[in-house]
Amino acid sequence: xxxxxxxxxxxxxxREALANALIHANYYDRRGLVIxxxxxxxxxxxxxxxxxxxxxxxSGLSDPRNYTLVKLLNLIxxxxxxxxxxxxxxAVWKKQGxxxxxxxxxxxxxxxILSLVLSKTSDKKRAINTSDKKRxxxxxxxxxxxxxxxxxxxxxKTGEIASYVGISPGRARVYxxxxxxxxxxxxxxxxxxxxxxxx
Numbered sequence: 028x029x030x031x032x033x034x035x036x037x038x039x040x041x042r043e044a045l046a047n048a049l050i051h052a053n054y055y056d057r058r059g060l061v062i063x064x065x066x067x068x069x070x071x072x073x074x075x076x077x078x079x080x081x082x083x084x085x086s087g088l089s090d091p092r093n094y095t096l097v098k099l100l101n102l103i104x105x106x107x108x109x110x111x112x113x114x115x116x117x118a119v120w121k122k123q124g125x126x127x128x129x130x131x132x133x134x135x136x137x138x139x140i141l142s143l144v145l146s147k148t149s150d151k152k153r154a155i156n157t158s159d160k161k162r163x164x165x166x167x168x169x170x171x172x173x174x175x176x177x178x179x180x181x182x183x184k185t186g187e188i189a190s191y192v193g194i195s196p197g198r199a200r201v202y203x204x205x206x207x208x209x210x211x212x213x214x215x216x217x218x219x220x221x222x223x224x225x226x
Contacts, residue, residue, distance in 0.1 A: 040119040041069075043112035044141055046105045048073040050091040057136040067225070068178050069143045076137040081130050087114045116143070123147075129179050142179050169194060170202050170211075177212060177225035184222055 048060055053075025063070045078090040089112075091097050113130070120128055126144040133140065172192045177183055183191075189199035203223055206212045213224050 036119045037123065040116045041143075042105050044071055044116055044143065046100050047071075047112045047116075048139070048141070050093050050096045050100070051075065051077065051139060053092060053137065058138070063181070065181075067144060067146045069145065070140060070181070071143075072138050072140040074136065074138060076132045076134065077139055081132065084113050085117060085130065087111065116141075120144075126175075126178075131179075144178055166202070170206055173199070173202055173206060173223075174211060174225055177223060182215075182222045182224045188223065 045062075048071045052060055052073035056074035058074050060071070060073045063072075075092060077084055078092060079088055116128055120126070120143070124147045126146065128144070129140075129142040131140050131142075132138070169192050173188055176188055176191045180187075185196050185199050185203065188203065189196045192199065192202075194202075203212070203214070207214050207223070211226060213226060215222050215224065
């Protein structure tokens with residue numbers, strides 16, 4: 028009898044995340060299912076929006092678009108109870124001490140994106156506090172918000188980041204440059220085409 032030695036709660040949660048994307052995908056919509064792996068974050072994006080609210084989905088409700096896939100996946104032991112997948116992913120991430128998963132919808136075209144951060148909540152915050160001792164706590168909180176934005180969205184421009192954090196573009200540029208200097212994020216391009224990415 029063969030036993031899987033790598034079947035940890037995180038592995039199970041990752042299988043649930045993939046199964047969730049498969050059973051909720053709208054295969055008639057544009058683009059396909061995309062999984063993007065970076066050093067500290069995995070994003071799973073599928074075509075189509077949720078048929079219920081994200082809050083309901085995180086709470087354990089379910090309305091799968093492809094019910095036949097649900098039954099097929101049940102036969103191999105994935106997604107045994109409808110609606111348990113997403114809450115289980117959140118629970119596993121919390122137990123690991125990692126940042127909470129981010130589940131979001133985008134439209135035109137419709138896409139559902141699950142972002143799974145593979146780092147502890149305080150890792151980058153500690154790096155910010157260590158390298159920026161003279162700054163105020165508010166500055167450090169804003170820098171942390173910038174890093175969280177880049178972790179979720181992969182990259183961003185100054186205006187987008189400023190809007191997310193709730194500061195002026197000028198102030199955002201100052202924080203972004205400091206984060207680049209500290210080696211916590213990277214910048215690409217120049218002037219209006221400059222974008223920032225999380226390491």
